[in-house]
Amino acid sequence: MRVAVLGVGMMGQDHARRLATLTKGAQLVAVSDVDAARTDAVAAELGVRAVHDPAAAIADPEVDAVVIATPGFTHEGLVLEAIAAGKPTLCEKPLTTSPETARAVVEAERALGRPLVQVGFMRRFDAEYEQLRALVASRELGRPLFLHCVHRNATTPPNFNSEMLILDSVVHEVDIARFLLGEEITAITVLTPGRTAHAPEGLQDPQFVLMETASGTLVDVEIFVNTTFGYEVRTELVAERGSAMTGLGVGLVQHSAAGWGGRIAADFKQRFGAAYDTEFQRWVDAVRSGAGVDGPGVWDGYAAAAVCAAGVQSLRTGRRVEVDLGARS
Amino acid sequence: MRVAVLGVGMMGQDHARRLATLTKGAQLVAVSDVDAARTDAVAAELGVRAVHDPAAAIADPEVDAVVIATPGFTHEGLVLEAIAAGKPTLCEKPLTTSPETARAVVEAERALGRPLVQVGFMRRFDAEYEQLRALVASRELGRPLFLHCVHRNATTPPNFNSEMLILDSVVHEVDIARFLLGEEITAITVLTPGRTAHAPEGLQDPQFVLMETASGTLVDVEIFVNTTFGYEVRTELVAERGSAMTGLGVGLVQHSAAGWGGRIAADFKQRFGAAYDTEFQRWVDAVRSGAGVDGPGVWDGYAAAAVCAAGVQSLRTGRRVEVDLGARS
Amino acid sequence: MRVAVLGVGMMGQDHARRLATLTKGAQLVAVSDVDAARTDAVAAELGVRAVHDPAAAIADPEVDAVVIATPGFTHEGLVLEAIAAGKPTLCEKPLTTSPETARAVVEAERALGRPLVQVGFMRRFDAEYEQLRALVASRELGRPLFLHCVHRNATTPPNFNSEMLILDSVVHEVDIARFLLGEEITAITVLTPGRTAHAPEGLQDPQFVLMETASGTLVDVEIFVNTTFGYEVRTELVAERGSAMTGLGVGLVQHSAAGWGGRIAADFKQRFGAAYDTEFQRWVDAVRSGAGVDGPGVWDGYAAAAVCAAGVQSLRTGRRVEVDLGARS
């Protein structure tokens, strides 16, 4: 599957590198950006073609699929071209910048008759949110009553305005609320409490957003994008018989009649699965680069064997056993 | 880089699937096991060649590198063959089953003159251990004085004996202590406190292991492999001016004059980086399988746009705004 | 200071016992309740006088001060009588059941010219809330922007109605918000999301309350009183440069540029101060009751001395030393 990344700003470059070095089964073949110099630089670094016109990249017969990471106002046109060309598309959020144009994309895909466009709401792929969704779906804690959300950023880029707190930031909570609850939002209210002194002139930060769903669940969101430090995203589900919180950094923490707490890894695959993935990727990268090894080598294997053999001797004798490795060859 | 996996028991199958579906830059081309039926089944499932003789797989000119996941007693022979054939090797721990044979492998690689064999101590690739190692290396908390380790498994496989608690389990703490502290172990003592009633007849479980390093750091390990539930691995570094613990599930928790606590994600890449990786992998897999989309689709993009547009209206007016998506097409 | 407790329902009995057994400097001399049988029973148990008319207890020259724990609708009359009699009063919340009558109490005390009546908002005496208030006052994290509050009870008593969620439960958040922020509430909005199936017929539970302060801080309260288990009270302050949460059970947890975390006890007095208080109270109670000892006795002192002496010997010799206590006399 040959992929072109359209838009190679901060986000697009990140995605291009991900496809080039990490995503199995994909081959990055081209990058495209209206900024020709940037396109050329990224293409050179990653060893792929530079295509200066994104529309040309979509039309290119050597391109099987596209990732759209251009500015939001260009999405509508590019997504519609991709649908017209029948090219599978992963489009960064927002899909488009208005409900009307987004609806038009829905209709274009419907006319095509098959799903072709995926939207980049990446939180749905986060393990904690997946667990929380499964918990909601199981109704183990009963019907959902509240989602309390906190979304905090250190600072905002230049030209960030008050509406972008909704359009660029709260949009993640809009999607995740729909994902977790499995129903649509029916009303929204935005409150504007006192401003932080750390927000740029004219920016209403923080804001407090209340959303209602058809079944009566209330979703509240503290959006605060100039905290001066860190990135904090937290979502607490409150249901009829208990609550569960993501974002404390400890996996899902559940409160119920059984007490508060979390789950313990079932086995080493669950605890160290990601470490195995990393180990293999780094080994393959090392072999391909000629380094041969990127991790513990034979000396480490030998040292471990020597210590363990002494340990077995200690187990048998009940005594302290010294270990002598000899000189390192 | 064409890879063969030797040994397709539980662990080897896992690695074969990892190489086939996740590790970028590697191509799984063959699997090999003395159990011919199992070899054929795994080969068929993954669409690769079955090679019934591991030595033949190493020698195969269509194989560039090998992963050794056969039983430990076969490692010595296979690793030496791989070195003789000049094939890069990732060998599951243990490297071999005795210090003498492990030393022989060290010498064989030295004779070759370049690193060719990596040993599968995967904890070194775990993010928390990497952070802990960096903390030790920084000497931010001073010189290390203790490593307190806990290593617990739910149950043991059949035929697990008392020495295997050292050889198969504590071997991980041996390696991680060397990795974290950057020095060799010089002595080891194994204590045998009361047995759990849940261990099989004849198995001394738990054990308590004390290891000493050249500089005087004491490493203590509770090894307990029949806890009846879960998998728990925890390592606490105690240094001259503070301590830090992995394995609570919250990243590294540090205790120092500043208080107790951890770090907050700096930005969304740090917090949701793994989610982006998963998103891309699942999208590529979905496109290649013909499903097209595996994640939020255009309707989700449209719904988010509609709610956010209503939110902007609420921000402007200070009022609650209802959202009507229309019928889902 | 001779105290009478008026009202000996669940709460009043608790307070009467507290005064009789724990509060240094107070002497419980009488209990009073309109339920004469209950009054007599509690008086007999605690060895104090039963006074069947609360007004008579207030007027009693042998009573120096009163605790009012009668039903809320009686508070106005009793407090005014106590003020008229010049008797110091600790009045359970609510002070009275309407703003008008409460204002009348304010005026009565003002006319008296000195503070005489304390109101039973006990959260102000909780260590975490005291720390949180000090943190707000210090402006270490900048100006407060939000207080996110959660207040959950397992079940409600019979005849609890929707307004009592505000009057009996949220009243605690009203007071604690004023206490923490040091300013008055200027507006309030109560939202009624979906009802839990576990609430009695006709009860709107949960509710979501928004309060605004003069300076623009927004206080939101989830009040949910039929969670079916446990009691959870949590308050998170969000200020310009960080946040801090009470109620996780780990003392105040602060999030700021320094990371997340809490404070470590400075010394053993801070960590075990409450244990010393308990030790002394239980010892005095044991001596007075004739039991003599309630805690470790001389055998425990001897056993500790024997083990420590062996430890010193081990420290000197570097060897394991056995301990033999002899027969317990």
Added chain:
Amino acid sequence: MRVAVLGVGMMGQDHARRLATLTKGAQLVAVSDVDAARTDAVAAELGVRAVHDPAAAIADPEVDAVVIATPGFTHEGLVLEAIAAGKPTLCEKPLTTSPETARAVVEAERALGRPLVQVGFMRRFDAEYEQLRALVASRELGRPLFLHCVHRNATTPPNFNSEMLILDSVVHEVDIARFLLGEEITAITVLTPGRTAHAPEGLQDPQFVLMETASGTLVDVEIFVNTTFGYEVRTELVAERGSAMTGLGVGLVQHSAAGWGGRIAADFKQRFGAAYDTEFQRWVDAVRSGAGVDGPGVWDGYAAAAVCAAGVQSLRTGRRVEVDLGARS
């Protein structure tokens, strides 16, 4: 019960104040110390008699019971005098400074025929240790296998020597291990890993202590008394089917087949019981001192009533309601 405190160094002064201001049912009547000036100063501050000879204080017919907080080497003599005088005694640890002398105290009390002397191992009165003991006793997690203990102090007083780490510090773990496990210690080994650079010349700090019980439970203790900051005491029980840890500051955290976690307060008495105790003590102290009130007053009661009344109005109407308190009188 009239109490004399013998020894008014840091610890003794603390206990004298505790008895004078907090312990219900006790009356501090005298303090005694070989340092006459210190005795006089403390006696004057607390309004009690100064007795310059501790033996005289024990013999004093106006003294019903004594607290011994003098240096350890004086304990033996004073405790034996107290037993001879039949005076109930709370003796700070150590009971005496050698097993032989401690055994003599045991015999003296036995000859008397009733318990008279309590030893100041205050950890037994700590809520978390009480919970842990109950958990051990319940055998809910099976038989105990390990107690992993950590005991850390910021710094040591002048003249602290290597043996005092055992005699003054580890003595607490000795007692708490006996208390938790309900059996005697049968052997002890003290290991001396690398020294911290922050320990005074000649002091072996840290040390690692291994204790064994009759039934085979292993108790290990990291004792480290020059960490440069804070006070940390942690005890982890490991039993056949789970583990539980004190000292994380979150109550007992249990790991078992059900997951990891703790208990949620059952009701407000459990969560805020200590706050009620403090509220009452501070109110009584304020009334007795003439301050009248030390906590929320009538204005606070009025403000809460006004906000709640507005809340009820908002609940009825579904609208935001403003609150106007009028001028503060």
